[in-house]
Amino acid sequence: MKTPLPTRAGFIALFAIAALALTSCGIAVPNTDKTTQSGASHQTIAVGTRVVAETLDPAQGSNANNDFYIAAMYDRIVGYDSSGKLVPSLATKWKYSDDAKTLSLTLRGDAKFHSGNQLTADDVVYTLKRLQTLGSGSAGYVTDLASIKSTSPTEVTLSLKNPDLSFIGALSLVYVVDSQLVQKNAGADNGQQWLSNNDAGSGPYSLNSYTANQQLRLDSFDAYWGGSQGRPSALVLRMITEPSAIRDELKAGNIDVAYGMPSVDVNSFNADAYNVVSLPTTRVTFGMMNMQGRVTSDVRVREAIQLAYDYEGHVKTALGGAGQPADAILPASMDCRVTDKPTQDIPKAKQLVKDAGAEGATLSIAYQPVIPEQKVAGTILEASLRAIGFKVDVRPVTFSQYLGMISKPDTTPDVAILWDFAPYPSPGPMLNHTWNSANIGTSNFARYSNPQVDKLLSNGFAATDPDAACTAFKDAQTQILKDRPAIPMAYPAIVLVQDKKLQKIGYDPVSPTFDITLLKLAG
């Protein structure tokens, strides 16, 4: 039965209510971002990035995502220039004792924190002791530190557990905090909670506001010891997790710098209006092979896998052209490298597999699907291994899962695709971290063990002469390359698209992404 109800008036009323509600939700609100951007003579620069900060605590600067934001607010003890040369920052001078076990620092006297407090040696001491107490994050860089004391307001003496000429480089990763301010807000967790969203730095920018997972607003610090020449008066760092949204925001003029777009989007920007900047990184993409694996323990199999991999294809498809094939186990920007560029040779690889009697064996591949490069590299590796007669078991994992897997030889994947980093431009720490047998189960991802290499690394750290250290590290690399524990796949580059109102950004070899403090206005 149809209900004989006239409907028009009632429906109009109902839809009027709905329309009113929609309007109240802002249907006619214009895009105010655009208007905002045109103000203040472009002194405010907006950066759109996929990098999301987990915390702003400088003790967690070892996480590349956090470092991106922390570096703007805090000063490092020392720095590196674009050529990888150690340069002064808060410390203007440094000197090692003859046995390379004591390091004396002289600090600049004109550095002030954003709070107005003077930066002194006590702040450096507090910062390093805090790292040791927390025992996580950047504490990993200073494990060789035995004790520290201030000898005057501008002088600090560090005692090391072992002779270590590279330790001074590690101080380029230590961000000094305002000890008075942090102690005042330390709470029960050494200030971790407070520093997660507050600023206790002396860097070129001070924190104006922070919305977790969304936006950080920084103001140029007028009293900065390094001056503010060419810097924008404010930076807005927007965390935009969806790559196409970064592209659209840049095209709409709502951001001035875009980082994190796929190459297809990067190529859509007109060179007349934008600068596309490619920066090298201290990152190497590896295929780490399980040296204690059932099949991959055979060096012929490992060599076959190296020969099977499509290195050019990696750069072309996994990196979209932003990078180059790796030619060493250290980043291209570093000194003391031993190069050995691998090339694809399928017939030779097949022969090696046959010689090893490994035809038809199953190899497991692990990679992190959240990293687009590794996802594509996983596909390339799978195809490469199948081409030389292996069966393949592909396992997408999180980094945490992967760390759990490498604790035992039988759960370690036969080949794992991952990034390895040089924290600063010195070969020792990266080589030691990744290839020293003491780190098997944690950061020695290939379970690589060679006493000769361990000894060479130890000699390199103990050497009081930089040339002798370099020789030892080169010898270690030669031996590692001979043992073939990994496929050095590629050196990924960082690609930014910038509005032409900015100069092309410079390179900072300590920054795992790019250093936003190097953003300067054109003209």
Place this chain on the structure above:
Amino acid sequence: MVYFIFRRLGLAALSLWGVATIVFVMSRLIPGDIAGVAAGRFASAEQIEHVRETLGLNKPLVVQYWDFLVHAVHGDLGTSAYTHQSVVSGIGAVLPATIQLVVCGMIITILLAVPLGVLSAVNEGRGGDTAIRLILVLEGGVPVFWLAIMLRWIFGSILGWFPISSTNSLNGAPPHVTGFSVLDSLLFGDFSNVLDSVGHLLLPAIALSAPFIATLARNVRSNMMSALKSDYITFAVSKGVPPGRIVIHHGLRSALGSTLTIAGMQFGWMVSSAVLVEAVFSLPGVGSYMYHAIVNHDTFAVLGAVLIIGFVFIVTALIVDLVQMSIDPRVRNVQVGVA
């Protein structure tokens, strides 16, 4: 009534405990090294062990579980292994954005679904009914993620009518008071900020509400059709009661019982569905918090986010029950009778 409320709260606590237990067990069944991630990439083996101890991960699983429950009862959901912040404050910072999005999504859902459902019911079998049902099938079948991208692309990127991402323009963010950007803008009396906040909210809210509109509208249609065929409606029509009054006052009021229940459930579902929309529009929220926590195998953060979502779901269900009891004596009698 008081007994009913306490009984429901007891059941809610029991449900949360069940959810927490399941998630805790599941998170521990997934292999991984949380301490290794928390300690940082260059941590030594000793530092990793130190972090494992600090986070209590070296204790037997049963002790970890008990510690978690005891702390949770006291409002402490632990410390995130990745952000090194308390989970409560971490979620507290992003929860308002999600709640704001879901509330706006609910408003859109109700204001579109109810009129569409009513229209469809009163036009049963006619062209209007068919057209509405067709629209609902199409609209309800569109994946939220795709719809969100399309809305952003068309109305944000191409037409420029709406912002593309974020909760505010670069200079449009109000000072943080409650974390609800619209409310904070209102508190500071800045109408341009209010418009800015609301403008940023609309496209995400529409995308989020899409599948829920279809479900709710079908429910309203079905209930209305039953109501409009009731004897009391026939009686009202024969007595000459104005048609609008019959539809709104007699038909819709009667039909809204189960609709209210579904709308309440949808509120909880929306909170858990928000992750996709938050990702597309780069909004901070519980969804994105939980996504990062899962990717990083950050157990306490995952547990906290699941418990908060469960809490929202349970509280919403309780409120819906109470509202239903207050407006429908039949429900009140049944519930209190059971109690």
